[in-house]
Amino acid sequence: MTACTECGAELSLHDDLEVGEIVDCSTCGTELEVLETAPPSLDRAPELAEDWGE
Amino acid sequence: MRVGLLYSRIRRDEKLLLGELRERGHDVEKIDVREHGFDLDGTDAPLMDCDLVVDRCLATSRSVHLTEACETYGVPVVNSADTAAVCANKAKTSLALADAGVPTPETTVAFTPESALDAIEDFGYPCVLKPVVGSWGRLMAKVESESAAEAILEHKDTLGHYEHSVFYVQEYVEKPGRDVRVLAADGEPIAAMTRSGDHWLTNAAKGGEVNALDVDDELAEVVADASDAVGGGLLGVDAMERGAPRAPEDATGDDVEPGAEGGYTVHEVNHTVEFKALDEAVDVDVPAAVVDWLEATAASETTGLEVTA
Numbered sequence: 001m002t003a004c005t006e007c008g009a010e011l012s013l014h015d016d017l018e019v020g021e022i023v024d025c026s027t028c029g030t031e032l033e034v035l036e037t038a039p040p041s042l043d044r045a046p047e048l049a050e051d052w053g054e
Numbered sequence: 055m056r057v058g059l060l061y062s063r064i065r066r067d068e069k070l071l072l073g074e075l076r077e078r079g080h081d082v083e084k085i086d087v088r089e090h091g092f093d094l095d096g097t098d099a100p101l102m103d104c105d106l107v108v109d110r111c112l113a114t115s116r117s118v119h120l121t122e123a124c125e126t127y128g129v130p131v132v133n134s135a136d137t138a139a140v141c142a143n144k145a146k147t148s149l150a151l152a153d154a155g156v157p158t159p160e161t162t163v164a165f166t167p168e169s170a171l172d173a174i175e176d177f178g179y180p181c182v183l184k185p186v187v188g189s190w191g192r193l194m195a196k197v198e199s200e201s202a203a204e205a206i207l208e209h210k211d212t213l214g215h216y217e218h219s220v221f222y223v224q225e226y227v228e229k230p231g232r233d234v235r236v237l238a239a240d241g242e243p244i245a246a247m248t249r250s251g252d253h254w255l256t257n258a259a260k261g262g263e264v265n266a267l268d269v270d271d272e273l274a275e276v277v278a279d280a281s282d283a284v285g286g287g288l289l290g291v292d293a294m295e296r297g298a299p300r301a302p303e304d305a306t307g308d309d310v311e312p313g314a315e316g317g318y319t320v321h322e323v324n325h326t327v328e329f330k331a332l333d334e335a336v337d338v339d340v341p342a343a344v345v346d347w348l349e350a351t352a353a354s355e356t357t358g359l360e361v362t363a
Contacts, residue, residue, distance in 0.1 A: 016069070016073075018064045018068075018069055018072065019064070019084065019086075020061055020062070020063055020064035020068075020084065020086060021063075021064040021069065022063060022064075022065075033063070034064075045063075046062075046063075049113060050185075050187070050188060050192075050215070051113050051114040051115050051187050051188065052112045052113055052114075052189065052190075053112070053114065053188060053189015053190050053192075053324075053326075054189050054190075054290060054324040054325075054326050054327050054328045
């Protein structure tokens with residue numbers, strides 16, 4: 001199992017995890033960026049920037 | 055084909071795209087743009103030998119610079135740097151649309167709070183203040199009084215970034231509780247949806263309800279013209295229906311006749327378009343259609359022939 005880097009809660013990750021994807025910690029709500037998939041490695045995702053969008 | 059995908063965050067949209075590309079056996083190189091440097095004549099990012107690079111940068115600033123870099127390196131990239139530059143800035147988009155005769159809301163750009171207030175007074179209340187760079191409906195203001203205008207302008211003037219002192223003032227368009235999003239590839243609609251809601255902003259990102267929409271001839275023409283105006287590519291063209299009656303509160307987007315009376319007016323064109331909401335709303339396999347277009351575009355880069363959707 002992979003733990004949330006912020007609150008330490010265990011995360012349930014889906015199978016098709018992609019590097020660069022963002023997952024939410026269901027316990028504390030922190031957005032976590034997937035750094036590696038095998039094994040999964042996560043870190044707090046960058047904050048939303050003003051020029052983000054489509 | 056070998057496809058480079060420029061990204062800094064993999065959204066659901068990129069996952070759909072990656073899944074479709076891999077399923078078709080394409081060699082996909084994900085390029086996290088945060089990890090590389092981009093020199094004047096090349097980069098350590100693994101994009102130089104790609105048949106096509108797809109710009110999916112979440113940050114507009116990165117998108118604008120990296121499409122320019124790719125073109126300088128001679129690497130085919132979608133969308134083009136010209137398209138990115140125009141679509142990344144609402145003032146440039148409005149000028150390009152108006153210059154091409156595409157219906158678009160009346161807009162004034164001003165550079166001081168005083169001249170912006172003059173523009174707002176000329177439009178009357180309500181009118182709309184938008185940042186020239188930004189997305190997802192953020193920092194948009196529906197201005198309903200002089201006192202509100204003064205407060206918003208003061209706030210914008212002191213926000214710090216110089217772009218907040220570019221005041222983009224626009225007429226408020228009465229719409230039937232929804233706007234229209236058309237995903238188009240070089241002007242040819244792939245699929246379309248309405249985005250409905252009680253709030254004056256009806257973006258899907260703001261929680262607007264989405265429903266599939268059939269593109270009528272009038273809308274198709276507007277979309278084609280808007281696409282041409284900004285340089286073409288894979289685009290999300292956003293339009294409103296002028297003069298159409300507001301749907302009843304319990305109505306869905308299907309209850310309104312599109313394009314009623316005053317026709318469509320294009321208020322935005324998105325160059326790194328998100329399509330996950332559209333994919334869920336329509337019967338069309340949107341990622342498949344996008345990859346069809348990418349394949350045709352890559353082939354045209356090889357043969358020099360123009361893509362016809």
